[in-house]
Amino acid sequence: MAEPDAVELAKQRCRAVMDMIEALPTSTNITVSSSRTLHKLALRELNFLSRCSSSSSTPLSLNIGHLEAIVHILQHPSVAGISRVCKPIPSSCLKAVYVDIICTLNRNPVWIIVSDRKPRYISWHRGHRSKGxxxxxxxxxxxARSLQALEPCSIILFFSHGLDQFILERLRDEFRATEFNFNFSDMDFDFSEIDDDWVNVLPRRYKEACVLEIKVNDRNCGITSSNFNSKLCSTGVDELEILDKYVERDLGVPFCSVVKAMKPNPMIGIEDLESTSLEHLLDDTDLINFDTTALIALxxxxxxxxxxxxxxxxxxxxKQKYKSNYDFVIDQVMSEIQKPILVELSSFLSGKRGIICQSVHSEFKELVTMCGGPYEKSRANYLLKHIIMVVPDMAxxxxxxxxxxxxLALKNKIVFGTGDYWNAPTLTANMSFVRAVSQTGMSLLTLEHRPRALTGD
Known part of the structure; x- marks a missing residue:
């Protein structure tokens, strides 16, 4: 039987969850549809509770704890690229499966399954009311092993009230599940008893939570490049050699401030290419993949x-100089006056190592050669020669x-897929491609910047 005022307490929990959904950090890059789904589920629970009576003899069945646990996970600072929440994943050859969250966690694509059940209610084998x-x-x-486009590196299991020892051992033995350190604060939100008609919001504790990881494969991120030999490519704009005489006055103080804050190119020489492997980049958590729009913006x-x-x-x-691009350039000028873009980019790039694929390298060189002015060419050359590491086309x-x-053009799939291969977010202004990928249900790690054009400066 529901305790007196338990319904009102549950309603308050629903409202709190709805507020927290609205306040999810922008770093999660949660899609509009995913945010809307969460909000609808919380509202549906609130509407259900509004029809309940506190004095009812019917046991109160709550789903709000499940939503609380999901939002708790979405607040984690390492969660980004949230592309699907609380929806089944359809498949033409398999029965649809339900996954609570599809996102990127610590730069790896993952599926997350959340359980807010008490351990005694979690059954291992199929039962009368549960498939087990x-x-x-x-x-x-x-x-996960069949849906290649949505294939995760891992499946994360989050049991907010813990597990009994029997099921924990079965998960370890039959699914090779290992403990996963979420590095969470053990507090989120909870609610006190009613006191003089006031409901006080208190931290909810997840000290009993059990978090496990099931590796789908040893490494899901494959490679699609005919010329990849795990060797470094050369860098630099051959026809635009940088000269030591260029100083901050020529390159620009803001530009120099941004690139100096980044990790420098290892400066691998041509003679070292055959003996140098790129595999060490797999362990570099500070990589950022640039598309052409990002290089031009810099x-x-x-x-x-x-x-x-x-x-x-x-x-x-x-108008004569920029022709049909006149309005585009002026809009960017006004945007720059309101908010200088290099200040914005600096927050993304400080302490990071930049990489680009060979296709971006070639396209950028061509655009700078054709449209760039002398200062833009100098900055481009400095960037490629000293800061950006060029890797082969891979996806x-x-x-x-x-x-x-x-x-979903092949060219963009290669560019963004290269970042995905190295678990690096792609810095881009190409949000139409990002939206198209999101609509497939794939979680992709990206950073958005405002567009800028070459001016011939």
Whole structure:
């Protein structure tokens, strides 16, 4: 039987969860549809409770604890790229399986299953009212190994009230599950008893939580490159050799401040290529993958002090120079005045090592050669020669398993897939591609920046 005022307490918990969904950090990159799904589930629970009576003799069945645990996980600082929440994963060849969260955790794609049941209610084998944990996990693991485009590196199991020893041993023996350190604060939120008609929000504790990891494969991130030999590529713009005489006055103080805060290129010489392996990058947690838009944003004259010069130029002259791109350039100028982009990029890049794939390297060189001015060329050359490491074109297996369409162009799949292979977020202004990937249900680690154009400065 529901305790007096238990319904009102549960309602308060629902409202608190809804508030926390709205306040999820932007770093999670949670999709609008995922946020909407969570909000609908909390609202559905609240509406159900609104129809209940505190004096009812019917036992009160709550789902709010499950939602609380999910939101608790979504608040973790290492969770990003949330692409699907509380929805089944469809498959043409397998029965749909339910996964609570599809996201990126510590830069790896994962599926997360959450249980808020007390240990005594978690059964291992199929029962009268339950398919059993073993049967459910077999379906999830089979799906994870079959749905290549959504294939996770790991399946994370979060039991918020812990597990009994029997089931824990079965998970270890039959699924090779190992303990997973979430590095969580053990507190989230909870609720006190009603006191003089007031409900006080208190921290909820997850000290009893048991978190396990099931590795789907030793390494899910495959490689699709005909010329990859685990060797470094050369860097630099051959036709634009940097000279020592260039100083901050030529490259720009803001630009120099950003690149100096980054980890430098290891400066591997051509003679060392045959003996140098890239595999050490797999352990580098400070990588950022640049697409072409990000490189242009760094070297653009608009980002580096020519805004006043552009605004002082007669409109007719600018329209003749930029033609159909005039409005695009002016919009960027106004954006730069309101919020300088290098300040924004500095927060992403400080202490990071930049990588680009060979396709981006070639495209960037071509664009700078054709459209860049002398200062933009100098900045581009410095960036490529001293800061950015060029790796071969490669793409994660899951990215290449996505269908190639107009919105999911092969060129972009290679660029973003390279970042996915190295577990590195891709810095980009190409949000149409990011949205197209998100619509497939794939979790992809990305960082958004505002676009900038080369000005001939």
């Amino acid at each position: 944990l073993k049967s459910r996990l077999e379906e999830v693991v089979d799906a 070297v653009s004259g608009i980002s580096n002090g020519c805004v006043a010069k552009l605004l002082a130029t007669p409109e007719d002259e600018l 994660s297996k899951r990215m290449m398993c996505l269908p190639t369409t107009r919105k």
